[in-house]
Amino acid sequence: MAIKVEKIIVNQYKKPKLNSPILIGGLPGIGNIGKIAAEYLIEKLKMQKMIDIFSQYLPPQVFIGDDSTTFLVRNSLYYKKFPGKKDLMILVGDFQGTTQEGQYEMSYNVLEIARKYSVSMVYTLGGYSIGKIIESPRILGAVTSVDLKQSLIDNGVVFPKGEPGGGIVGSAGVMLGLAKELFSMKGACLMGETSGYFADPKGAREMLKVLCSILGIEIDLTDIEERSKQIEQITEKMQEEVQGKNQPKEDLGYFR
């Protein structure tokens, strides 16, 4: 007797009719820029969960909530309808696939779902580690085809030559690569500059501004501004202590 187990299991709770939705991928990554921005959008737009994805490519783990209930780690898809405009789907999750195989399979799986909903455009969100804290993080872009650049530039994305070097590793890269090569979908990766030393709401805030501009929507940014300020105060305090030890102000590399 042998039992066959699927590597990825998709639990679909809602089957909305969506109009050429835009898909945003916001899984954990550098500075957690993508995850923070995506979860903020879901909260402020009061988006609804349509799908949970459980998988062997995620750690074998449950989280325990404040009420002592268990929560199996997962990726989830949320949606919101924008009557008269393109609708919105957002992918968030506790982890990216933990292996090379998992990276490909998880991304492919989400794109299969996206194809069923006739997704018209994929944005993946990521962080770009620059190794120091800066005042005004930029949002860098990479695109599946050149014609996508101008409208992104108009919305505040920058395309500095040679940045980021080496390419994009992980979900934010693979989803774009597979979207282009195997799904004939267009897409762009948006990367918020971050020190890379901690979860970075400041980079996420800049990401949210760009995303709202791209999507033509407005959301309340007060909460993320507040979190950004708190982080700023903490890092300023750390820097002051560092100053006494004669370190250049912006260099916090040793906090890693």
Next chain:
Amino acid sequence: MAIKVEKIIVNQYKKPKLNSPILIGGLPGIGNIGKIAAEYLIEKLKMQKMIDIFSQYLPPQVFIGDDSTTFLVRNSLYYKKFPGKKDLMILVGDFQGTTQEGQYEMSYNVLEIARKYSVSMVYTLGGYSIGKIIESPRILGAVTSVDLKQSLIDNGVVFPKGEPGGGIVGSAGVMLGLAKELFSMKGACLMGETSGYFADPKGAREMLKVLCSILGIEIDLTDIEERSKQIEQITEKMQEEVQGKNQPKEDLGYFR
């Protein structure tokens, strides 16, 4: 010519009719609390083996018995009928699945079997490492739904807020997570406090008291009391030697 090999092979020796059985998962883990308690129950209740599970997710190894016979490493399911009450199934084994994939597949596989037997409730047993030796280990709980808490509290389980932090990794967590999300089964994880430094019969003894209360059964705890005392004497002796070296009494971290 190619031969297809299954990743998990289930050998079923007995096919009892069981009444809404309770399933207890007691695989090796922190302090081996779960394994010690589960094997003690099997022995004292004279439970019968119904299934052996062999798998590529377990180490490629045989043990050699005192009579020089080989024993392929495995997980096993035992059962006992309690006329007029819910019956009992217990999972024990030599190892947990050794990979992330193995963790998910082995747990899924056991739950498939559980579904066939209409298992009504899953308890997974684990240890909660607190890094020091204590007199009275508590049994902490986590549940698949809030309504399960009160009856567990009545049987001696505690639910301190924020404990254990970070969630539950491995079989004790994944079985609960999959039970809830994919099998619509209810479950709870019981975690015995332990130093985590060695196989800990004292934590297992407290676990057994709670389990007997939950199951409404009585078993002879003399043997596990005896083993707990032996361990206590050994650790006390170690602590005395440590005292001479000016260490705080309860801290045995360096024995790891």
Next chain:
Amino acid sequence: MAIKVEKIIVNQYKKPKLNSPILIGGLPGIGNIGKIAAEYLIEKLKMQKMIDIFSQYLPPQVFIGDDSTTFLVRNSLYYKKFPGKKDLMILVGDFQGTTQEGQYEMSYNVLEIARKYSVSMVYTLGGYSIGKIIESPRILGAVTSVDLKQSLIDNGVVFPKGEPGGGIVGSAGVMLGLAKELFSMKGACLMGETSGYFADPKGAREMLKVLCSILGIEIDLTDIEERSKQIEQITEKMQEEVQGKNQPKEDLGYFR
């Protein structure tokens, strides 16, 4: 377009009719005892190759021969008919499966072949590392059932209680475990004592004596005696050099 590749591919060159053959497994391992003994038997008995096994579980590698031709790494099965007696099959190879999964699949695959040929008994050969060089290595045994012990003892195998501790890891163990649990075949593991520091013809020579006794055959041991003597001279010389450095005579651990 997608191409499905098998994980194990079996190339069968000859399809002999065999009479309840005995299968000997002699893959590389501790001290290479099993491999040396098995290859020596194949050479001296002029056995014929019937099957090559190629696999993703073996390293991605070819060897280059003295004539500059490439040789893809493999496992191979040889056979010899003994009219009026049980015939003989021997498994040899360049590597064991390199992963846990590979260990199980490769062993299962060989046992599937064995089943087709109605193999009556499986002997796996291995080494038992004792960490020092000794004069007369013993051949330790482990069996799938107690009734096999006496005849092995009569042929020179020893079954010291508690040795070897911890069990048997790898092909020599898994083949026996699967043979017993999933194929209802009987088997024994023969382990030659060895320092474990280098390929050890002396242990292999003792293994060959026991095997010939078990199989009721005679082979010319001159060549393996010669190789044993050469190794003895080399290790004696190394020990003499060590003596000058005040090391106990038998301890060569640092040559590892």
Next chain:
Amino acid sequence: MAIKVEKIIVNQYKKPKLNSPILIGGLPGIGNIGKIAAEYLIEKLKMQKMIDIFSQYLPPQVFIGDDSTTFLVRNSLYYKKFPGKKDLMILVGDFQGTTQEGQYEMSYNVLEIARKYSVSMVYTLGGYSIGKIIESPRILGAVTSVDLKQSLIDNGVVFPKGEPGGGIVGSAGVMLGLAKELFSMKGACLMGETSGYFADPKGAREMLKVLCSILGIEIDLTDIEERSKQIEQITEKMQEEVQGKNQPKEDLGYFR
């Protein structure tokens, strides 16, 4: 709901009719000899891409081009027709398969394609690391059968006994091994001597000379000569600086 994802996906853009083509494998490896030579041939012969191969066995990564467009990592097959002669197919790529399994599956997959095009001969290109910089790197050979040696020798390949020791690991080896054992194809591995410390156009230049001789074609080697000279100047300068530090001239091991 579960989605099955293929481990290797082949995108075929052109389906040329080819005449018993010769297949050359030039994936990245030691000194990148094979990759540099293969890409140079593709460029100078203005070969056309027929197939892209995407796979879970390659890193989960996109590169970003100068125009900010993403490029999913891949292996690719190019072809060129030589009227009246055997046609040519060349395999190049960003990476070899990153796991043992990937090495076998990727190679098997390419050979499946080769079989469909009735490939008559497979040359795999590699580097042979000799740990020092030399003036005139040789091209060493290994063959699937002895009868292939003489014509290779006539074209400048050498077959020194015992070189290279240990065999050929990776794509250049596995493709030959599988070609011989499972596809009944003939093949040879050509290995350019290289220090192994950096991408080595000098070894690739010598490889190209031998390949042109074997294929009976002529290509413009000016560009690779130029790159070889640049590398020579850089390494000479490094060596001069080293000289001042009393190092033997050819030893650049510490640049690794």
